[in-house]
Amino acid sequence: MTENNLKGIVIFYTRTGKTRAIAEAISELYPYDLQEIIDLRDRSGLLGYISGVIDILFRPITEISPKELNLDSYNLLYIGAPIWGNRFPPAITTFFSTARFSGKKVVLFADFGSSMKDSIFAKHSKFISDRGGEVISTFKVKTRGKSIDAIKDETRQILRKNPVLDSIRIL
Ligand SMILES: Cc1cc2nc3c(=O)[nH]c(=O)nc-3n(C[C@H](O)[C@H](O)[C@H](O)COP(=O)(O)O)c2cc1C
Numbered sequence: 001m002t003e004n005n006l007k008g009i010v011i012f013y014t015r016t017g018k019t020r021a022i023a024e025a026i027s028e029l030y031p032y033d034l035q036e037i038i039d040l041r042d043r044s045g046l047l048g049y050i051s052g053v054i055d056i057l058f059r060p061i062t063e064i065s066p067k068e069l070n071l072d073s074y075n076l077l078y079i080g081a082p083i084w085g086n087r088f089p090p091a092i093t094t095f096f097s098t099a100r101f102s103g104k105k106v107v108l109f110a111d112f113g114s115s116m117k118d119s120i121f122a123k124h125s126k127f128i129s130d131r132g133g134e135v136i137s138t139f140k141v142k143t144r145g146k147s148i149d150a151i152k153d154e155t156r157q158i159l160r161k162n163p164v165l166d167s168i169r170i171l
Contacts, residue, residue, distance in 0.1 A: 006075060006076055006168060007073055007074050007075055007076065008030060008031075008032035008033070008074060008075075008076035008077070008078065009032055009033040009034070009035055009071070009074045009076070009077055009078070010023045010026050010027050010032050010033070010034050010035070010078040010080070011035045011037060011069070011077060011078065011079045011080075011095065012034075012035075012036060012037065012078075012079070012080045012081060012092075013036070013037045013038075013039065013080075013081040013082070013089060013091040013092045013095070014036070014081075014082065015039075015043050015044075015048070015052070015082060015089070016082075017148065018082065018111050018141075018143045018148070018151055019080055019081055019082050019111055020036065021148045021151045021152050021155070022080060022109060022111060022141055022151060022152070022155045023036075023078070023080060024152065025151075025152040025153075025155035025156055025159075026078055026155065026159065028152075029156060029159055029160075030159075032076070032078065033074075035066075035069060037064050037065075037066075037091050037092060037094075037095050038064060038065040038091070039062050039063075039064060039089070039090065039091035040062065040063035040064060040065055041055070041062050041063065041090075052084050052089060052090075053084070053085060055090050056084045056085045056087050056089060056090065057085070059090065060087070060090050060093045060094075061090060061093065061094050061097065062090040062091055062094050063094075064091050064094045064095060067098075068098050069095070069098075069099065071099060071100060071104065074104070075103065075104055075105060076104070076105045076106075076107070076168065077099075077101075077104050077105070077106045077107070077133075078106075078107045078109065079092070079095075079096075079106060079107070079108055079109070080092075080108065080109035080110060080111070081110060081111075082110070082111050082112065082143075083110050083111070083112035083113075083116040083120065086116060086117055086120065087120065088110070088120065088124065096124065096127060100131070101128045101131040101132055101133030102131060102132030102133060103132060103133070104128075104132075104133040104134070105133070105134055105136045105168075106128050106133050106134065106135045106136065107135070107136060107137045107138065107139075107165065108121050108124055108125065108135055108137075108138045109138065109139050109140065109141070110138075110140045110141075111140065111141040111142070111143045111151070112140065112141075112142060112143065113142070113143060113144040114142070114144055116140060118138075121135075121138040121140075125138070136164050136168075137162060137164040137165055139158050139159075139162065141154055141155060141158070
């Protein structure tokens, strides 16, 4: 992959804005498009939190907007979401089930309050490689107690230190 034929997009889901901060930091550093995936189920407040906990276990597929994304013009996908109960949330799981990964390079990222298992990345990397894509890197950001600015700063530091991501960036 060269800088000339690389077209990237950052696809993310957020409930309270932290993952959006990470996605924005990526798209501010590199000239990639930004696409939020919206969960059409209301996840706000305590009831939204409770519905999230229940749905990751019993109803991991939800209604999302946009319903389908045309990724034909992209060959690099950054895909990220918060961790819910050591899983990706329904909105991004639903996106995974509809997306075409064939021929795409993918970077997975996640943010979490206190801890997450790297097996989440391994599981989704296999899902993507089974569909003809390739996960070239992953990264995670711990968000508890951090401001939006601190989360963005940390993301920039992670990206700059990552040799794979640094080598494919467009200057
Ligand atoms: C339903 C739900 C479940 C969560 N489960 C976990 C978890 O298992 N481990 C963890 O460290 N954080 C967990 N969190 C915290 C979020 O991953 C964390 O606050 C994240 O940075 C929020 O991102 P957002 O602002 O983009 O929604 C959970 C949050 C929610 C709403």
